[in-house]
Amino acid sequence: MGLVAEFEIHCEALPLTGVAADVSEATLILELQFNHGNRPLFLVTARGGPQRDLEHALSAAHDVERWTFIGQAEDTRRYQIRPALSFEEQLGDEIDELTGLKALATAEAIIERIEVRDYGWNQTGWFASRNAFTDFSHFWQHNASFQLRRLTQDGETEPPGEGLTDRQHEALRTAYELGYFDIPRRTSLEDVATELDLSASSVSERLRRAQTQLIEETVAPTWPPLST
Template identity: 35%
Template sequence: MVLTAEFRLFSKQHPLISIARAVPECTITIEEEDQADAGPIVFVLRVVCGSFEAFETALEDEDSVTEYALISDEETVRIYHTVVENLYPEEIDELVFNKTLVERWWVTSEGEHLKQQFANREELVSYRDSCRKMNMDFQLRRLYESNTDDYRIPGVSEKQHEALRVAYEEGYFDVPRRTSLRDVADVLAISRSALAERLHRGQSHVFEHYFSDRPY
C-alpha cells in the first residue's frame, strides 16, 4: 500500500531554512534537485518573497551556498540555480531518500514542508529516523493512502510527469518538432528554463528506469 505523507522538517542548521528566516515573507519552492555521490546539491529554486535583494544577500551570507545564478525573473517570482554543500552528512543512507517520490517540497521560515510518497509505513519510519539522525525535527501532519491509478515511473515527480506529458501532447518530441520549448512553457505557465530543467530531469529518470543496472 503506497502512502502519501505531508510533514514538516526543521533544523536551524539547514541553509535554505536559514535563508527563508532571514528574508521577509519568503517561500522557496524546490523545483528540481540533483546530487551525485554525496557531493554538492544543485537546486532549482522558485522564490516568492518581500525583497529579492534581501534574498540574494542571504544567499551570499550563507557559507554552504557556493554559487547561485538568476535564471528567470518574472517580477513577483524569480527562479535561481543554486549549489549547496554539506547539506546532509555522509553517514546517512542516501537510498532512504532516493527511493521516495517527492510530490511537493517548499521552505518557509517555519521549516521544510513536504508532500511525499512512501512504499509503506516501514519506509516512512526509516525516513523519519534518518531525519532525526541529522538532528532535524520531524512533524507528521497528514498520512493517507495514495491514489495509485495515476502511475508514474519512480523518481519522476508530478511536475516532471506533467511537463513530459504536455510536451508530448503538444508535439515537442515529434520529428519534425511541431512546437517550441517556449510554447510548451506558456501552456504550463512556467518559464522556459524551468520547463527545460523538468524535461531534462524527467527524461533522465525514465532512461535510468529502463536502462540502468540499478533501476529505482
C-alpha cells in the same frame, strides 16, 4: 498501496534555512537536481518578498557557493544554486547517524515539494509503503524533530478524519461540544448518549472506533514498532 505524507522537519542546519530566516516574507520552494555529481544543484522558486533582499541573503549564506538568477514571471523568480557544503558536511554536527542520512537518498520515496522555513523544511512526499515512510520518519524523529501534518493513501485527497463514518463524526462532535473530552470533563457518557438517543454502551463503542481510526490515520504511522 503507497502513502502520501505532508510533514515538517525541524532542523535549522538544513540547507537555506538561514536564507528563509532573512527573507521571511518570501516563500522558498526547493528542488534538488541530482545529476551533477555528489552535491546536487538547488533549484529555488521564490515568491514574494523583495528580490534584492533575497539575493543579498543568498550571497551571504554560508551554505551557498554561488547562485544564478534564471528568470522571473510576475512575482515568481527562479534561481539555480550551487551548494558550498555536502549534506554530510552541512548536517554533520546535528545528525547522529550520517549513514542513515545517506540511506535516505535511496529510500523508496519521492519528495515532490520542499518549502524552506527558518526552522527547517516542510515537505510533501510519496512513499512506496508504510515501511518506507516509517524508516524515513524514524530517522528524523531520532535526529531532529518530525511533525506529521497529513498522511493518506495514494489516490486519496481527503484530510485525516475522512475515514470516519457519519455516525462517528456525529458522536465525536457531540461529545466534544458537550465537554466530554475536557479536563475535567463537563459531561458524562450518559449525557452524550441521551443527546444522541443511544445507549451509553453504543456511544462508548462508537467513540472508541472513531478515536482508533484517527490514531491510525495520523500519529500511528510515525511510531516505531514495539520491541518483542
